[in-house]
Amino acid sequence: MAQILVVADDLTGSNATGALFARQGLHTVTVSDLEQVPRYADAVDVLVVNTGSRRFTQAESYDAVHAAVTAAAGDGLVVKRVDTTLRGNPGRELDAVVDAVTVGDASTPVRVLAVPAFPDAGRTTVGGIHLVDGVPLTRTPVAQDLFNSVRHSRITSVIGEQSALTTAEVPLDVVEDGPDRVLEALRQPARVLVCDATDNEHLRTVAAAAARLTAEDGTRWISLDSGPFGAALAAELGIRPAGAAPRVLAIVGSVTEATNEQIARTEKALGAHYVLMDPDDPAPDPQRIVGELQAAADSGAGVLGVRVAPTAVRDPAAAERILRCLAEVAVHAVDALNPGGLYTSGGDVAAAVTGALGAEGFAIEAEVLPLAVAGHLAGGPHSGLPFATKGGLIGGPDAAVACLERLRAMHTRGAPRAPGTPGRPGPSGDPDADPDGSGTPHNSTSGSNHRRAEEVSS
Incomplete structure (x- = not known):
């Protein structure tokens, strides 16, 4: 099965996150039809499933995400990709991931790292408050979004509005002190740990601490993030391309x-x-x-x-x-x-x-x-x-x-593809589109849930 499963709520976010893993040499494919999941899950390193659920009701979002994780049926890293401004139903979709991952297995500790910061795009978290170019979410245009308005700037409040999972915050001064301090903070019992971050080094610090805890007690992490942290966590967990890695x-x-x-x-x-x-x-x-x-x-x-x-x-x-x-x-x-x-x-x-x-x-x-x-x-x-x-x-x-x-x-573009895989496009665009700047557009589809297979995103 794929080493990493990413579940995203829209197509551009799916491709953007897939591009981050592809940059690490991981063979990455995005699909938008659950029927395609079994076909690609055994043929790629990273499977990105676009549920198209950002505008769904909370109940619909839960069902769509739960079905995606269940269809993938793997035991690798699961990344719940959220919008960089936390629009949609992040709390309820997180519940769906946790429920799907933990069903039938009570022996493995499963916890969540919520690190939605995307420093290269001006999205940071300080004191548990999510910021866009230094401005709290509720003072940005997303607070007036006609379809997905955000009513809280504090990440724990955004999650808590839809989920009963316990939360705790890991403040910036702890993150800046390095992996040892973060590791101590990660040992607290809350199910969801929200970590501050203002630059990419902070993402790597949290990821390194999380990987150490996994090595110590077998904790299985679910990542709730906008892309960069999930990629950092995968690297720290030692996830590498199947077969010979590109040198x-x-x-x-x-x-x-x-x-x-x-x-x-x-x-x-x-x-x-x-x-x-x-x-x-x-x-x-x-x-x-x-x-x-x-x-x-x-x-x-x-x-x-x-x-x-x-x-x-x-x-x-x-x-x-x-x-x-x-x-x-x-x-x-x-x-x-x-x-x-x-x-x-x-x-x-x-x-x-x-x-x-x-x-x-x-x-x-x-x-x-x-x-x-x-x-x-x-x-x-x-x-x-x-x-x-x-x-x-x-x-x-x-x-x-x-x-x-x-x-x-x-190099990964030359990796073997599953039979019938469409030709690869290159990623480009904004942080909720494609961040690696190749300038070649991804394939796209229309419809409320994009009911067909998409593309290789590497």
């Missing part, structure tokens, strides 16, 4: 402070392993570096890279020597490791590497973020190899993670 090679020549922070994020979020190159070494050995990369690959690392030690390089001759070595490492590593994608940081590095690989050009597919693009090498012996490049001074702390995840998603 990505990173060649990092930039030594800026921004790059150092971005590299640290890739190590923490993706388990990246880097071999350090000494910029003062008068005769760096590319074969030694490739050998260390091969050893890391043999140990299971999925993101492998070489980086220049963060020391200021002011000698032009040294800079040229570094570029030549990095380019030679790329050539030998691509041959030895057969990566599913190649990432470079630094404009000179990108030019040196593509030249050494014999590429004639670069087929651009998408802008991952401003001045960071992804596509494929064009021409030469490695034509078609997914490639992403970013300037050394470009992007925030998660910029390199975004580029590497983009490469994983591009």
Whole structure:
């Protein structure tokens, strides 16, 4: 069965969340017809079921979500995807997930992590209050939504209006203190734990603490979130693509402070392993570096890279020597490791590497973020190899993670599909649409519950 089941209440939210898992290299499919669930559940890593229930009555929402979880009949991670502004019936749909998951099994502790923050889209939670660009929900237009008005800014109140599940809050100061403090907070007996978060690091902190509790006592978590937290929790729980995970090679020549922070994020979020190159070494050995990369690959690392030690390089001759070595490492590593994608940081590095690989050009597919693009090498012996490049001074702390995840998603597009699976579209759009920015629209359908299969969302 699928390792992850996502149940969402509208199609754009379904595809948006599916895109986040696809960026991790997980083969992801969205369906909107319960009859399609058994067909795809055994063929994908992540099955996203769109119930189309946002405008349903509470009773109708419960029935639709309960049926979706029951049809999937798995024991993996269940994510109840909610709107980033908590519209719809989140409390009642959460009840449906809990009831469906716990039926017939009283031995496994089942609890809920409610972390609806989507920091990249300006949705944050502070003091249990959900905010849009810093404004409480009840002071935003969603409070006047004709179909799904939100009457509370406090998440526990939104849930409690429809559900009798016990709730507790994990405040921001606890989250900022790190996983140990969060782990203590997660041990309290409430069934639903609402966690504050204002940035992506907070999401990872909560996810890391939750994974530790699972390792300790077998707790099975249900995630109630708008997408990013569920993806973070899956990563911390060690959920990986079935079969061989896509391997990505990173060649990092930039030594800026921004790059150092971005590299640290890739190590923490993706388990990246880097071999350090000494910029003062008068005769760096590319074969030694490739050998260390091969050893890391043999140990299971999925993101492998070489980086220049963060020391200021002011000698032009040294800079040229570094570029030549990095380019030679790329050539030998691509041959030895057969990566599913190649990432470079630094404009000179990108030019040196593509030249050494014999590429004639670069087929651009998408802008991952401003001045960071992804596509494929064009021409030469490695034509078609997914490639992403970013300037050394470009992007925030998660910029390199975004580029590497983009490469994983591009690799996943070639994964085997269930018989009859429609052709894959690429995700794009707003936070309640598709966040990874490929610019290719998803297939869509009309009707109150989209009564047919949708698409591969990776």
